[in-house]
Amino acid sequence: MDRPRGDVESLIADAVHDVLGVTEIGRDDDFFALGGHSLAAVRLASRLRAVDLELGVRDIYAQPTVAGLARAVIDGGGDGMLAPLVELRRAGDPAVFCLQPAGGLSWSYIGALRFLDPSISVYAIQDPALQSGDDAIELTSIEALVDDHVERIRAVRPHGPYHLLGWSFGGQLAHAIAARLHERGEEVASLVLLDSYADVAGADTAEREDLSQNGIEEAQNNFRRHMQTDPLLSSFASEVQDRLVRTLGRHLALSIPPTVGRHAGDALLIGASRGTPLEMQRRRDRQWQDRITGTVHVHSVDLEHAQLGQAHNWSVFGQRVADYIWARIE
CATH class of the missing domain: 1.10.1200.10 (ACP-like)
Known part of the structure; x- marks a missing residue:
């Protein structure tokens, strides 16, 4: 030491x-x-x-x-927290890439460091719109986000095997990135989805319309209230908080249409059971199996959806994720 x-x-x-x-x-x-x-x-x-x-x-x-x-x-201090790619840990060649949730910030993945083997590098991908000035880029489609994130991932690791992980909207991105990497002839060795949904509304067009019209605004208002009590988010300047709220709304809008593409391999799905009706859990699992050619390994945890995006709750599911990824590295 x-x-x-x-x-x-x-x-x-x-x-x-x-x-x-x-x-x-x-x-x-x-x-x-x-x-x-x-x-x-x-x-x-x-x-x-x-x-x-x-x-x-x-x-x-x-x-x-x-x-x-x-x-x-x-x-005199420094702030790289809003960078599009953040190095959570630099280690060996195996690398896990953690994809941004709807809010655009990926710092909650820091909870993974206690469980992933120390030989594994860990990177967090964030939304480029969170930066200030000319570097800020608002990407308004899943395809544009995937193009951007694949470029950033391959700048760090030009070739696979790749290990991708995402919570909520980040799971949709991880799946889409996996499909894109497959198209380019790359291997995606592990895909981990943390209570992500491939199709939030299912076949219910009325629910889809309601989510678009009312759900996004409500989520943004709730997020603003949450930022006032969060020790990290409340420390950001008001213009940064505004960018976070706009990013949340843009991503939620992108998350409502059904996820397309297929991942040619297996996946681990960590599913939140607390507060989620059993039928919704089953629908979530079926939807991913329809979009994944291999086996979807479902591991249910007694947490709410939002709790999977909190660093300290990795104590509940972190070892399961770490074991799954490590088995595909050895």
Whole structure:
């Protein structure tokens, strides 16, 4: 283990110890891999301010190691949280790509780091519209999102085998990207869907119309309220929050039409059972089986749909996902 170097790193390591109770902390150990989560990040930021280290929750997410946080102190902080591709962990050749949910931010996947083998690199794909200035690009179709994300994935890993993972809308994207990679002759070794739906409304055209007209606006309003209490989202400037709300609405609109294409292989579907009627669960499972040539391995968990998008709830299903992916790496 590479121990903390210098006074700043030592102060940060002591603060992590106080918050998480971990005794041995290396300068490159990831705060979230050690058991941290959003509320713990708030406590860590408060503990750091108590020793005159002005680091916020966003800094902890962007630079979650002792060494990274020390660099942020020296550099005056930094914010790569809105980048289209975020490196959650750089390791070996096997790499897992986590696809953005409807809100566009993929930082909740940081919960996977505790379970995926340390030899696996982990990348989060986010919506390019979240950036500021000329770099912001609003992609208004699934095809455009897939084109963009495939390009970013192949910039990191030009060839497979690929490992794709997505929660909710991110599952639809992961499936579509898998189909696109198959078309290009690439191997997709694992596809993991976290309570994603291939066809939200099924054959009910009235439900589809209601979702388009009323459901999106309601979801955006709920998201705005949620941002005011979330320790990470509330720290963003108002213009960033507005971009997040617009991105959510755009993605929800794209999620309503049925998913097309087929994945030539197996998939793992982690299905939320709490608050989801049994018939809806069965419909969700059937819909994916119709779009996947191999076996859909369904693993039900006692969580609500939204809870699968929270980093700390990886404790419920993370080992199942990690085992599934690792079996397709060995």
